[in-house]
Amino acid sequence: IKEAGADAVKLQTYTPDTITLNVKNEYFMVRHGTLWDGQYLYDLYKQAYTPWEWHPKLFEFAKELGLVCFSTPFDKSAVDFLEELETPCYKVASFEITDIPLIEYIASKGKPVIISTGIATLSDIELALKACKNAGNNQVILLKCVSEYPTPYEDANLRTIPNMRETFGVHVGLSDHTLGIEVPIAAVALGAVMVEKHFILDRSLGGPDAPFSLEPAEFKAMVQAIRNVEKALGSVSCELTEKQKEMRKFSRSLFAVEDIKAGEVLTEQKVKSVRPGYGLHPMYMRDIIGRRARVDIPKGTPIRWEFVE
Incomplete structure (x- = not known):
């Protein structure tokens, strides 16, 4: 991922037991028109989680490569664990934006907090930002996000990015689940300061996120296009070169x-x-x-x- 041009790599820090219950009833079955319909939440998260014992080595290896490594915690124990690893910042997942006590605990660590908004209403965002502020933390980036996997292009609504920046007075980025690389590139042109995109070495390996993840060559093409767009955006000027x-x-x-x-x-x-x-x-x-x-x-x-x- 370093060779593909990424600046940072983000993990997810949870176990099936810290994110849901091992219960097989209708409430815990995925059935909302996703790639994972028919699976129970516990089984899905058991398949997808990154073992905690891998984290120290991953953090260390990322540092050796010059990559920023951080993670999304899903409970207070994960936050404590990531503090031991000296994570430089935190990510709040879209489905955790309603967990105000968790957000307050994350923000209390005094590190930048990146918040995805994939299922958020305006009031959800306001409450999350207030939670950070109450903890004395104003280092927040909101990520425009749509929690559909994959996200149809017509649901991306990228024009929301400048509106979010103006409405909430914070930097705004994109957490993207569309197929391909067009949407992240367009997001940067609209002012996104950060792009999160799922990454996989080879989609044929499979996995819960494989269908909407980018392979190395695709990720590299996205990064190069974004860097070109950043150069092209320049500044407001009518002066001739x-x-x-x-x-x-x-x-x-x-x-x-x-x-x-x-x-x-x-x-x-x-x-x-x-x-x-x-x-x-x-x-x-x-x-x-x-x-x-x-x-x-x-x-x-x-x-x-x-x-x-």
Whole structure:
């Protein structure tokens, strides 16, 4: 993932028992039009979780690679565990945005908090931000997110990104579950400061997130496109670059389009606005038409004031 251009890698820190109950009834079965319909939550999370004993090695290896490594905790014990690993920041998952006590505990650690909003109402976001503020933590980034797996393009609603920034006064990024790389690129153009995207070495390996995860070459293409967009966004400026100033030589200007003898009247048949830009500005066309040439002006000569009586 480092070679693919990522700045950071995020884990998830939970066990099936810290996120749900091992109960096989209708309340705990996934049946909401997802990739995982028919499975029980406990079984799904048992398949998907990252063993806690892997975390220290993953954090250490990421550090060696120059990657920021952090995680999403799903209960207070996970927060305590991540504190032991000196995690530099925390992520709050979309479905935990309603767990205000957990958010307050995370925020109390005084580290940046990244909050996904995949199932959030405006009041949910307000409560989560208030929880962070009450803990004395204003280091918050909201992630525009849609908790549909995969997310249809028409449900992404990326125009929400600048609105969230204006509404809540915080930085906003994107947690993306669409297929492909177009949506993250567009999000950056709309002001997203962070992009989260699922990553897999090979989708044929399978797994709960495989269908909407990017393989290394795809992730690399996304990162490169985002870096190009960041450069292209630049700043608000109407000033010309040095190259643009040089290219103005190819703009239109007034030229003699046939030989003109001294004393002849300048007409629109004899003087025209053409490329390149070495003659008078075309705005002066009306000022010179009807006046006489002071000197001989060969065809192809840029018109200058000193050539006109």
